[in-house]
Amino acid sequence: MTTLQDCRAMDAADPLAPLRALFELPPGTVYLDGNSLGVLPAATPARIARAVREEWGQGLIRSWNEAGWFDLPQRIGDMIAPLVGAGPGELVATDSTSINLFKVLSAALSIAQAAAPARRVILSERSNFPTDLYIAQGLGRLQGAQLRLVDEPGAIAAALGPEVGVLMLTHVNYRTGEMHDMATLSRAAHEAGVLAVWDLAHSAGAVPVDLHAAGADFAVGCGYKYLNGGPGAPAFAWVHPRHAGAFEQPLSGWWGHAAPFEFTPDWRPAPGIARYLCGTQPVLSLRALECGVETVLAAQPLGGMAALRAKSLALTDLFIALVEDGCAGHGLSLVTPRAHARRGSQVCLTRSEGAYAIVQALIARGVIGDFRAGDAQLPDILRFGFTPLYLRFEDVWQAAQQLREVLEGGEWRRPEFNRRHAVT
Amino acid sequence: MTTLQDCRAMDAADPLAPLRALFELPPGTVYLDGNSLGVLPAATPARIARAVREEWGQGLIRSWNEAGWFDLPQRIGDMIAPLVGAGPGELVATDSTSINLFKVLSAALSIAQAAAPARRVILSERSNFPTDLYIAQGLGRLQGAQLRLVDEPGAIAAALGPEVGVLMLTHVNYRTGEMHDMATLSRAAHEAGVLAVWDLAHSAGAVPVDLHAAGADFAVGCGYKYLNGGPGAPAFAWVHPRHAGAFEQPLSGWWGHAAPFEFTPDWRPAPGIARYLCGTQPVLSLRALECGVETVLAAQPLGGMAALRAKSLALTDLFIALVEDGCAGHGLSLVTPRAHARRGSQVCLTRSEGAYAIVQALIARGVIGDFRAGDAQLPDILRFGFTPLYLRFEDVWQAAQQLREVLEGGEWRRPEFNRRHAVT
Secondary structure: OHHHHHHHHHHHHOHHHHHHHHHHOOOOEEOOOOOOOOOOEEEEHHHHHHHHHHHHHHHHHHHHHOOOOOOHHHHHHHHHHHHHHHOOOOEEEOOOOHHHHHHHHHHHHHHHHHHHHOOOEEEEOOOOHHHHHHHHHHHHHHHHEEEEEEEEEOHHHHHHHEEEEEEEEEOOOOOOEEEHHHHHHHHHHHHHOOOEEEEEOOOOOOOOHHHHOOOOOOOEOOOOOOOOOOOOOEEEEEEEEOOOOOOOOOOOOOHOOOHHOOOOOOOEEEHHHHHHOOOOOOOHHHHHHHHHHHHOOHHHHHHHHHHHHHHHHHHHHHHHHHHHOOOOOOOOOEEOOOOHHHHHHHEEEEOOOHHHHHHHHHHOOOOEEEOOOOOOOOOEEEEEEEEOOOOOOOHHHHOOOOOOOHHHHHHHHHHHHOOOOOOO | OHHHHHHHHHHOOOOOOOHHEEEEOOOEEEOOOOOOOOOOOHHHHHHHHHHHHHHHHHOOHHHHHHOOOOOOOHHHHHHHHHHHHHOOEEEEEOHHHHHHHHHHHHHHHHHHHHHOOOOEEEEEEOOOOOOHHHHHHHHHHOOOOEEEEEEEHOHHHHHOOOEEEEEEEEEEEEOOEEOHHHHHHHHHHHOOOEEEEEEOOOOOOOOOOOOOHOOOOEEEEEEOOOOOOOOOOOOEEEEEOOOOOOOOOOOOOOHHEEEEEEEOOOEOOOOHHHHHHHOOOHHHHHHHHHHHHHHHOOOOOHOOHHHHHHHHHHHHHHHHHHHHHHHOOOOOEEEOOOOOOOOOOEEEEEEOOOHHHHHHHHHHHEEEOOOOOOOOOOOOOEEOOOOOOOOHHHHHHHHHHHHHHHHHOHHHHHHHOOOOOOOO
């Protein structure tokens, strides 16, 4: 079995190892929750301090022009674009993933129904991230559409009937780490006359994505996970150029107007991606997102997303192997697919009892993952995210070792590890 | 006429004068644009640095519970509430003003149409802030409502016909500084069976507002103007308790769910104001907003909004008098009402020629106001905002003096002052 010494040798040979220095990791912590909140980049504190003291404090209102606040959403969008196979001017960093999904879902429905008014169904999966389902339900009430859910990925293609207008999927499942084949499903959607909307929350910066090659129509994604943009960082929206300018999104605020500072009473959408903006954006949080995206772009000279993907798979393969060996007999089962083509950048385990408490006991030992509750259909999940930018093979070894000790000693049964928090 | 010495004596006697020390004002600047972007509070840089380095950097995902990120929108909402006459649990700080307006407008329309389906009109003013009109247009397309505009405030009451569901007004007009009588118009709306939605962008922290006493139904407001929350700070939404729980807003993201961390596939709105949340909020920008709101709350022991209002009126009275005396014969006209009851915390002037360039020439001299373009019906505006928290009577004198010099010397005709910026 792989030893700690082996892992240290793998780290010494890792061409991406220098990227870890771009982050401020808390000492003594193995952080396996970058799929929930990415680590603080080392450059962020100074950048934010400058934005606060100089841009805001000294520049004041002039900074909209002089510090480039005005088109920051578009410029950060252009930075994210190459990470997901998008072109310049096609992607904008703004608002939250939920809000952006509302925008693109409404646009996609409008386009689908303009071609065929009977296409009133948004098709998705029951296991999709809940906010995606909630937003589709809220939009559906307004726009006269129904959300329909399938229980298994294998059932998606067969469900693309003539009543379906939009297929809305999350590329990498937040609970299981299972990854869809974006190209195959987008093609199936198009062959059925359906538009494909993709949520890249667990993909952008984590796995290679090529929106153009996959034939996607719309996408949204998250700034605070693998893009390391900070808590609640602005999200992003992408629109394929074939749809740009073909409709108006309903959150038609002044920043999406063709000439916001003409202050005219009638809505006139900006050309291209700018019409996906709505209100004034939180500049300080955008500055943090900018730093976060730069950490992912720093991998470009070292092989970019392909190199990050290779390391991510090596990390998750190693974790699976170490857990299955070291924790054998402790009732853990692997939820995440073993097949590389179907695995995101996380490993999810389940256990019939104690999943929540085991995660809490690990956190107390400095190994930070998280818990996702199950229901009648889905099991409880112990979730471990692997961000190849800052994780070492040694960290993987330590995480598996701590998990073994927590299970062997039964310390997860202690009352303090069974107390629920508001945010899990 | 009031002299510089007089102004310095007024500052010496001003009980609110100590509040200026709560801000980091750029030296040599007279800042009359707090109605566009409030000044940096002195406490903000350290608070943000702590949020970045400690809460995010060290606490990481644990800070959702341990640093109180989870309910920050509600807690900041409760801080803003007393400034606008709202009760605890009725107001939430989140998203942008435009997004929040979409939420409350949709809710108000739903309530109005549930009582009378024919009430399909949103009534507003042509001179309302454009994003309010754009949002109403965008929502109207989805929800089957039409925006109808009146040209004069005096025409509002008569336009409240049986086809009107919602009256949507901005309390203080962004262009003119004219203030509506919120209580009278809300009462007129209710007598006509219409709900009243108020935009407090130029009111919150600037003029006394009592939403309950005025009988308002819904309100939104801005965090980055008189609340000093920083560029693009999150905005707020308020709902009268009589409407809480009566409907679902359509931007139904997971943070508005009754139990977001149960991750269930079906939408179940949170009780009360939390259902007005949508996606994850930008925590760093919320921390800055928290500091900004604290600067306004710091006036509470000194007389609160009533004292701030008294000083604001004294500042704007003085500016009007000094300009009308010192700049007589230079073609300026006052746009803002002289009557205190109809004046917000700004003074707007107009001139048939050169309004933009005069503002630029003033900025070059360190007197920062802004320009708002006119159209066929509305004149170009030179706009000066007066934030009583940090402005001195001496600043008012300096501003009027610089304006006189710009006009007397004709320096605004220089080419560099006539070059347009993206953001005015």
